Amino acid sequence: MKDVLVRSHIKHRISGSFFWFTMLFFYAPLLVLIVFSFNEGRSMNFTGFSFKWYKVLFFDSAKLWGSFYNTLLIAVTSALVSTVIGTLGAIGIYWYNFKMKRYLEVVSYLPIILPEIIIGVSMLMFFAGMNMPLGLSTIIIAHITFNIPYVLLIVIARLSEFDYSIIEAAHDLGATEMDTLLKVIIPMCIPGILSGFLMAITLSVDDFVITFFVTGPGASTLPLHIYSMLRFGLSPAINALSVILIVGSLAMAFMSKKLFKHMFN
Amino acid sequence: MIKNYGQRYTFPIMVWLTVFFVIPFSIILVGSFLEKGLYGGFEPAFSIEAYKALMSDTMRKVTLNTIFISVATTVLTVLLALPTAYHIARSPYKEKLLFLVIIPFWTNFLIRIFAWIAVLGNNGLVNNFFVNIGIFNSPVQLLYNKWAIILIMIYTSLPFAILPLYAVIEKFDFSLLEAARDLGATKSQSMFKILIPLILPGISTAVLFTFIPAFGNFAIPDIVGGTDVRMLGNIINERLKTARNWPSAAAISMILTTISVVMVLLFNRIISSKERKIGGNI
Amino acid sequence: MIGGTVKVHNVSKNFGTTQVLKDIKLEINAGEFFSLLGPSGCGKTTLLRIIAGFEIPTSGDILLDNESVINKAPNERHVNTIFQNYALFPHLTVFENVAFSLRLKKIDKNIIKSRVAEYVNLVRLQEHINKYPAQLSGGQRQRVSIARALINEPRVLLLDEPLSALDAKLRQDLLMELDRIHDIIGITFIYVTHDQEEAMSVSDRIAVMQEGNLLQVGTPFEIYESPADMFVADFIGASNNIEGKVIEVTENRAYIETPDIGRITVDLDKKLKASDHIKVTLRPEKIHISKKAPSLDSPKWNCISGKVDQMVYTGSHTRFIIKTEHGRVFKTFKQHAQYFTDEEPIQWEDNVYMWWHADDSFIVEVNGNR
Numbered sequence: 016m017k018d019v020l021v022r023s024h025i026k027h028r029i030s031g032s033f034f035w036f037t038m039l040f041f042y043a044p045l046l047v048l049i050v051f052s053f054n055e056g057r058s059m060n061f062t063g064f065s066f067k068w069y070k071v072l073f074f075d076s077a078k079l080w081g082s083f084y085n086t087l088l089i090a091v092t093s094a095l096v097s098t099v100i101g102t103l104g105a106i107g108i109y110w111y112n113f114k115m116k117r118y119l120e121v122v123s124y125l126p127i128i129l130p131e132i133i134i135g136v137s138m139l140m141f142f143a144g145m146n147m148p149l150g151l152s153t154i155i156i157a158h159i160t161f162n163i164p165y166v167l168l169i170v171i172a173r174l175s176e177f178d179y180s181i182i183e184a185a186h187d188l189g190a191t192e193m194d195t196l197l198k199v200i201i202p203m204c205i206p207g208i209l210s211g212f213l214m215a216i217t218l219s220v221d222d223f224v225i226t227f228f229v230t231g232p233g234a235s236t237l238p239l240h241i242y243s244m245l246r247f248g249l250s251p252a253i254n255a256l257s258v259i260l261i262v263g264s265l266a267m268a269f270m271s272k273k274l275f276k277h278m279f280n
Numbered sequence: 281m282i283k284n285y286g287q288r289y290t291f292p293i294m295v296w297l298t299v300f301f302v303i304p305f306s307i308i309l310v311g312s313f314l315e316k317g318l319y320g321g322f323e324p325a326f327s328i329e330a331y332k333a334l335m336s337d338t339m340r341k342v343t344l345n346t347i348f349i350s351v352a353t354t355v356l357t358v359l360l361a362l363p364t365a366y367h368i369a370r371s372p373y374k375e376k377l378l379f380l381v382i383i384p385f386w387t388n389f390l391i392r393i394f395a396w397i398a399v400l401g402n403n404g405l406v407n408n409f410f411v412n413i414g415i416f417n418s419p420v421q422l423l424y425n426k427w428a429i430i431l432i433m434i435y436t437s438l439p440f441a442i443l444p445l446y447a448v449i450e451k452f453d454f455s456l457l458e459a460a461r462d463l464g465a466t467k468s469q470s471m472f473k474i475l476i477p478l479i480l481p482g483i484s485t486a487v488l489f490t491f492i493p494a495f496g497n498f499a500i501p502d503i504v505g506g507t508d509v510r511m512l513g514n515i516i517n518e519r520l521k522t523a524r525n526w527p528s529a530a531a532i533s534m535i536l537t538t539i540s541v542v543m544v545l546l547f548n549r550i551i552s553s554k555e556r557k558i559g560g561n562i
Numbered sequence: 563m564i565g566g567t568v569k570v571h572n573v574s575k576n577f578g579t580t581q582v583l584k585d586i587k588l589e590i591n592a593g594e595f596f597s598l599l600g601p602s603g604c605g606k607t608t609l610l611r612i613i614a615g616f617e618i619p620t621s622g623d624i625l626l627d628n629e630s631v632i633n634k635a636p637n638e639r640h641v642n643t644i645f646q647n648y649a650l651f652p653h654l655t656v657f658e659n660v661a662f663s664l665r666l667k668k669i670d671k672n673i674i675k676s677r678v679a680e681y682v683n684l685v686r687l688q689e690h691i692n693k694y695p696a697q698l699s700g701g702q703r704q705r706v707s708i709a710r711a712l713i714n715e716p717r718v719l720l721l722d723e724p725l726s727a728l729d730a731k732l733r734q735d736l737l738m739e740l741d742r743i744h745d746i747i748g749i750t751f752i753y754v755t756h757d758q759e760e761a762m763s764v765s766d767r768i769a770v771m772q773e774g775n776l777l778q779v780g781t782p783f784e785i786y787e788s789p790a791d792m793f794v795a796d797f798i799g800a801s802n803n804i805e806g807k808v809i810e811v812t813e814n815r816a817y818i819e820t821p822d823i824g825r826i827t828v829d830l831d832k833k834l835k836a837s838d839h840i841k842v843t844l845r846p847e848k849i850h851i852s853k854k855a856p857s858l859d860s861p862k863w864n865c866i867s868g869k870v871d872q873m874v875y876t877g878s879h880t881r882f883i884i885k886t887e888h889g890r891v892f893k894t895f896k897q898h899a900q901y902f903t904d905e906e907p908i909q910w911e912d913n914v915y916m917w918w919h920a921d922d923s924f925i926v927e928v929n930g931n932r
Contacts, residue, residue, distance in 0.1 A: 030370070033363035034377070037438065040360075041384045044395035044435075047405055051398065059398065059408045104293030111286025119290060122297045125305075128488075128544045129537060130496020132513050133308070134301075136520060136533050140311060141304035143321065160300045163293060177652070183616055184649035184707075188663035188714065189637040192285055198662075202653045221389050224498055228520075241390040245397065245503055254398070257391045264386035272379065 045261060052254035068255040076252060082235040085151060086220055089236060093158035094215035100159070101166025102208050106200055108167070109174045110182065123164045134161055135228030142229060149231025157229045158219045165218060166211035173207025213271050308537075312530035320524040330531035339515070346511040349426055349501075350494035353433040357441045357490045358483065360434070365445035369452075378446060385439040393503055396432050397423065424506030432504055433494050440493075441486040448482030481554050484547040491543060496536045512536060565593040565750030566627045566640065566717025568613060573622030575608055575774075582608050583619070584774040590718075590752060590767075595744050597753045597761040600771035601797070606754045607722055609771075613752065614643045614720050627717060641718040642711035646726055648703040650695040650710075656682065657691045660709045681709040684743065701732045708743065718750040725760065737764055758798045762786070770794050786845075788831065788924055795843040795926055802846065802892050804923070808838040815862065815920050818842070822890040826864045831925040841927040848922035849894040851882060853908055856917050865917040868892065870910050884914060892916060 055063035072079070108119065126134060138157050139149075147153060181203070185195040201208070223238040230239060244253050312330050315323040333339065368377040384392065399405050400422040407419040422428065452475065460470035476483075498513030505514070512532055519529040570588035574581065582605045590596045598606040611617045613624055615636035623632050631639045650659055657678055664674045682691050685705035695703055704724055711719060721740070725733045741764045744751050755761050761768050762782040769779045770790075778790035789795035792803060806820035816834045818826050828842055850856065858865060868884040871891060881895045894916060896908070908914060 030363040030367035033360065034367035037360060037364040037442075038380060040435065041380075041438070044392070044399050045384070045387065047399055048391070048395050051405075059401075059403055059405045060412070100292045100296055103289045107286045107289030107293075111284055111289065113284060113286035113290065115294070116286070116290075119294055119297070122302055123293065126297075126301055128492060129540055130492055130513070132496050132498045132516060133305075133533050133537055133540075136516060136529060137304035137308045138300070139520070140307045140526065140530070141300070144307060156300060160296070163296065167293070178645075178647050178649065180645040180647060180649040181651065183636070184643070184645060184710075185651075185662075186616075186636045187614065187643050188710065189666050190662075191637075194666055198666075199651055203651065205653070217386065223390055227499075238388065238390050241388070241394065242499075242503075245390065245394060253394060257388075257394060260388050260391055264388070265383060268379070268383055268386045 045257075048254050048257045049261070051251070052258045054251065054254075057251055068251045071250070071252045072255045072259070078235070079237075079240055079252075079256070082237050082240040085235060086237040089151065089155050089158055090216045090219040093155050093162055093219050094212050096155075097159045097162035097166050097215050098208060098212045101163045101211060102170050102201070102204065104163070105167050105170035105174060105204075106196075109171050110179060123167050126161055127164045127168075131161075131222075131224040132228075135225040138225070139228045149229060150234040153229045153231065154226055154234060154236070157225050158222065161222070161225060162215040162218055165214050166208075169211040169214060170204055170207045173204050177203060209274070210271070213267075217267070308530045308533045312527055312534045314527050316525050316527045320520075320526055322526055327527065330525075330527035333528055334531060334535070342510050342512060342515055345426065345509060346495060349429055349433070349509075349511060350491055350497075353430050353437065353494045354487055354491045356430070357434045357437050358445075358486050361438060361441035361445050361486055362483075364438075365442045365449055368442070368446055369449035370454075374446075374450070381439050381442050381446075389436060390499070390503075392436055393432055393500060396428075396435065397504065400428065423504045424508065426509050428504050429501050429509060429511075432500050433497065436500070437490045437493060440489040444485035444489065445479070445482045448479040452479060477554075481551040484550050488544060488547050492540045495539060565748060567592050567625075568718055568750065568752065569623075569625035569628070570609070570613070571623040571625060573609070573612060573619045573624065575605070575612065575617065576620045582774050583612075586622070586776050588769060588776065588779065590750060593748050593750055594766045595741070595751045595753065595764055597755060597765040597768045598771060599755055599758060599761040599768050599797075601756055603773075604771040605774040606756075606771050610643075610720050610722055610752060610754045613718070614641055615639050616643075640716050641720055642714050642716040644704070644707050644711055644719065644721040644724045646723045648695070648700075648707045648727075650703055650706055652695050655692050655694055656687060656698070656706050659695070659706055660713055662710060663714050677713060678709075681713045684712070684746065685709045685739075699732075700728045701736050704728070704736060705739070708740075712743075712747060716749065718752060721751060721753045723754055723756070725755075726757075733760070740764065762798070770797065772797075789843060789926055792841055792843070792926055795924075800846050800893050802844040802849070802894075804842040804844060806840060806842070808834050808836050808840060811835060822888040823866050823886055826923075827862060827920045828923050828925060829862075829921045832928050834925070834928065839929050840925055842923045843926050844918060844923045846881075846893045846895055849892065849916050849918050851884070851894050851896055851908070851914055851916050853906060853912055853914055855915050858917060862920040863917050864920065865915060867913060867915050870908060870912050870914060873908070873910055880908075882908070882914075884916060 051059060051061065052068055053064050053066070054061050055065040055067060104119070104123070107113070108116065108123075134157070138153070138160070142149060142153050181199065182195060185199045190198065221238065223242060226236055226239060227242070230236070235243075241253065241256070244250065311322050313326055313328060315325045315327045315329065317323050334343075364381075368374050368381070371377055397404065401407070402419040402421060402423075404422070406422065407416065410416040411419060456474050456478070457470045460474045461467070465473065496513055497511060498517060501509060501511045501514050502517070505511070512535070516529045516532050516536075519525045519532070568588075568590040570586050570590075573583055573586045575583040586605075586609060598609060600606045608617060612619050615631070615634060615638075618632070623630050625631070626639060626641065636643075651662065654662065660678045660681055661674050664677060669677075679688075679691075682688055685708050687702060687705055687709070690698060690702060695706065698706065704727075707724075724740075725736055728736060737760055740751070740753075744764075753761070753765065762785075765782060767779060767781055768785050770777045770785060770793075772793055778785055778794050780788075785794060786798055789798060789801075792801075795801045795803070804818075804820055804823070804826065806818035806826070808816050809819050809825070810817045811830070811834050815827050815829055818828055818840065820826060828840075832840075834840065856863075856865060866886055868886040870882055871885040872883040874881045877898075879895045879897045881893070884892045884894065886892070
């Protein structure tokens with residue numbers, strides 16, 4: 016018995032050291048960013064503590080704030096539209112049989128498994144063929160398209176927790192199809208719909224590759240802006256921006272965790 | 281009797297994905313067999329020129345690079361993700377530890393790349409440190425090579441590998457390992473003959489989630505690959521925007537698509553045959 | 563409230579090429595507690611769903627209070643269903659679940675409040691009225707679904723294996739609860755179950771189904787004591803089946819030659835003539851068992867001997883499996899009515915005598931006919 020305990024202890028120590036190595040790997044670079052965002056100088060030598068780069072970021076980066084605003088606009092619009100389309104699609108796919116269901120299943124699975132660049136390239140060629148001017152609208156269309164499958168999957172996962180007899184019970188108790196949708200199905204799926212929405216926001220805010228292909232003159236987003244900073248001249252303000260984004264995403268992560276804890280209980 | 285509302289519920293998604301996914305995708309498929317237009321675009325004439333051009337020396341080198349980088353990334357990522365996921369799944373604090381894995385996933389993708397530039401760049405933390413203490417005379421180029429790409433790809437894909445592995449290990453019945461030990465297996469035998477086969481579906485998912493984004497990657501080699509190391513994704517971008525050879529971009533896209541779909545079908549087979557034999561979701 | 567009558571008029575149902583209901587004819591009386599009993603896959607749930615309106619029959623008609631409802635949607639029929647897995651709305655409290663259908667009808671809030679309270683009291687869940695389904699036990703959830711259905715004042719309540727997700731003890735309690743509610747409300751209950759004990763203990767009448775056929779409709783007593791065929795005999799309770807050929811028919815009984823236990827005598831439950839081939843059921847509790855040979859005063863007694871092959875002590879009684887010398891096994895049991903008995907207890911491998919009265923067996927089939 017003692018032997019087993021010692022062995023299992025060792026086993027956990029091995030996997031534990033891998034775990035902490037992974038954590039170090041994850042967080043060390045982010046920590047470097049945080050520390051150097053408070054650096055007085057430009058270089059990666061720490062010369063003194065300062066809020067200088069935060070000041071630059073907040074008061075001297077009009078372009079960045081413009082792209083930040085675009086990012087929010089794109090994220091919220093595309094997440095809203097894809098959540099509505101994806102949720103209705105999930106209800107249809109999960110509970111009903113209809114013509115072309117198989118086609119729809121394949122078509123909504125493919126965008127997730129294909130490399131992002133394929134979506135980007137195909138949409139660029141499509142918009143060019145349609146003579147659609149590239150810009151915010153094409154970005155929003157592209158984001159809706161890649162968000163729909165994720166919302167669909169998440170809402171289907173939520174629906175699979177319920178039996179179809181719930182729908183039959185609603186009909187049995189006198190509900191019309193509209194009543195059932197609005198008073199039973201959607202409220203029941205709210206946790207799934209919300210997490211689909213949050214997922215869509217996250218993917219949209221984070222997306223670089225697809226946006227890169229379908230963007231047009233003047234339509235910069237935060238990732239595109241960061242990319243151009245990375246390619247064409249770094250300013251330590253990017254450190255400060257990174258910290259704000261890290262803190263922001265941490266807050267998002269905590270909020271959604273709290274939210275879901277509350278909702279699932 | 282309940283009417284069938286499936287068609288109504290799925291009407292918007294059907295239309296949207298057909299117009300904005302299936303049609304654009306068909307453009308790549310058809311376009312890869314057309315002639316190139318003078319200023320980009322396609323000429324409506326059949327040609328397999330775009331596919332023939334894939335046989336050139338440059339393309340062969342890029343393809344080999346792409347395969348090497350994505351395979352190395354996948355192997356290393358899964359090897360690192362396995363013990364990490366195992367530790368989380370067996371920890372009494374699994375929810376908290378899992379959260380630590382998810383946070384980087386929430387952090388902007390380009391910021392995560394930038395963090396590594398700050399560490400490994402020519403003016404980065406490591407170079408500054410070694411130059412300052414006098415070990416290096418001048419900064420050593422740590423980025424702009426294959427291994428830098430692999431390192432950063434591992435960094436970005438690790439959460440995607442850990443999560444599916446965690447999901448299967450968490451559901452795994454660990455008394456099976458004790459049963460195996462009880463029946464005379466050594467510790468490593470019980471791991472390789474019981475644990476690994478039973479979590480194979482999770483490993484397959486982790487491999488897919490790592491390999492496909494790596495294989496079709498564009499951003500990471502674009503930013504930290506320099507001029508020497510290019511992957512298929514970079515060539516697509518180049519053909520599309522600089523060379524204005526759309527059929528070629530389309531043909532390379534078709535290659536990426538085919539390989540991704542084949543991989544998924546292959547691994548799905550592993551997953552579903554495993555689940556069929558073992559029964560249900562494991 | 564008065565219950566409705568249900569007439570099932572030559573109902574058949576096909577799923578693809580398989581026929582799950584074969585020309586079912588059934589009349590259910592107002593206020594009855596009626597059970598549809600059968601093994602899984604016998605079509606009982608499909609029949610219930612056809613009455614509820616969730617399925618349409620391939621042919622035939624359903625009459626509710628002598629009015630065809632076949633073209634009406636579930637929400638237009640004055641019937642409500644209790645689902646196997648409760649089908650409670652997870653995002654609504656007990657109150658909101660029960661109030662669901664009244665709110666759809668846009669009834670005055672105060673009326674809803676008092677009506678809900680009335681029905682929540684009926685199922686004794688007053689204390690839990692503000693809880694969510696996830697916070698309730700299985701039995702409590704099922705009671706919510708009962709209140710939720712009854713508040714519509716349906717003419718008929720359909721119950722689809724409502725107790726199958728609960729454990730044995732709770733099942734008993736809830737069954738009694740259902741019986742109590744049925745007595746108070748007085749509407750017709752149609753209860754689907756595969757558990758014969760459940761059906762026997764609460765039903766006014768039972769319909770036994772198998773493979774889409776209706777085998778027998780009758781009171782629990784009729785179904786148990788005079789089963790329509792061997793399937794019913796085997797399905798309801800335990801049965802010792804005896805087959806044989808009629809040798810002689812007298813005024814009030816017949817002598818049967820059997821291949822494995824010799825000559826026995828039976829009461830004339832059905833018309834017999836010599837050389838008829840018959841099947842007889844003999845319930846275990848009708849068999850007496852002892853180590854001592856009995857002294858039997860009438861030729862109406864049958865007596866055979868055998869060896870104890872298995873015995874299971876269950877507290878209230880002991881179950882025996884007795885093997886006769888021709889290898890035929892009989893199920894029987896002995897009640898432990900007295901703590902001390904003069905008789906030496908029966909042990910494993912003892913030789914024992916079994917005897918029963920000709921009146922206590924029942925002729926189920928004659929020449930393969932019911």
